[in-house]
């Protein structure tokens with residue numbers, strides 16, 4: 001019997017857990033020890049989440065039941081308080097939705113919004129779930145440039161050129177994955193102006209907003225646009241190192257006149273999945289009493305800060321590699337001098353590196369970057385592991401001769 005995938009899945013990819021990661025799993029099954037640097041999963045690297053056992057024990061009766069589809073009311077209130085603390089205007093708890101991670105909410109928000117061939121502006125490089133969710137919903141992901149030569153900031157002129165009558169929304173990932181950029185106010189204001197002019201819905205993925213370094217300041221774009229509807233996404237995966245809980249939320253703020261139809265559709269989708277994991281919802285209010293849970297790790301001599309320094313210094317010391325230092329989050333997106341290194345295919349490069357040196361990286365193409373000249377590094381492992389990884393990479397690239405697939 002042949003069972004074919006639906007045509008809806010054409011071009012839907014999530015390569016962070018794609019074919020290269022599948023090879024790593026295969027190698028592990030054969031007994032090879034692989035250093036996995038493909039996901040931003042702090043607890044897998046020994047980072048300790050807050051102690052939530054007491055909360056879960058005391059709320060067992062509550063968390064064993066389904067909740068309201070949007071979420072527990074005390075949870076949505078706590079989320080509203082946190083997002084208001086970021087100067088986001090006009091937040092009503094009715095417009096706060098909890099999700100099984102931000103991931104589920106990204107998919108729901110695109111399903112509810114897009115007709116076939118509607119366009120959504122998405123950064124390149126992006127966090128690829130956004131592109132995948134747009135395509136799954138029948139839409140067209142139109143990628144705008146983040147400019148490496150300008151600290152990876154958004155290229156506003158490129159965005160402007162790519163707006164068409166079919167453009168419905170713009171996605172901003174701030175702080176950014178995979179580049180670690182944090183956007184200044186002027187850039188966010190320019191996005192708001194484009195959204196005003198062209199009636200675009202703004203989606204802002206702010207899941208790294210509490211993982212800032214070097215005194216970087218995060219500005220919620222919704223705080224600059226009280227006259228526009230803005231959807232802000234966030235959660236506990238990174239800030240509280242609770243990826244496995246799947247505790248995410250989205251908040252629709254600003255001027256909501258005219259959005260009723262869309263909000264109704266979101267509510268139907270939220271109801272169809274009954275509710276988000278209630279254990280995860282139940283820990284959100286306590287977690288948000290200390291929103292900056294990881295702050296010491298982000299200061300000089302804190303673990304994340306030091307590992308970022310180690311990764312940055314090590315990467316830029318490798319001949320043929322340059323890198324913009326990240327200001328937030330868990331990643332950097334180094335550039336390879338592909339002429340010098342003789343690289344034509346970035347996926348082939350990370351596959352060969354995995355086979356030869358047993359380290360799993362992700363290639364730039366996974367992030368909808370259309371040149372074969374980048375890869376992403378996760379700086380969650382301890383410094384000694386990072387030193388080892390950098391040396392393996394230096395050694396590998398020093399002797400690498402790329403043999404093309406099938407060649």
Ligand code: PLP
Pocket residue numbers: 040100101102103104127173176177205207234235236237243246247248
């Ligand atoms: N958004 C960005 C930018 C991410 O990097 C990630 C995970 O890495 C997510 C969303 C997904 O987060 P969650 O664990 O809440 O689904």
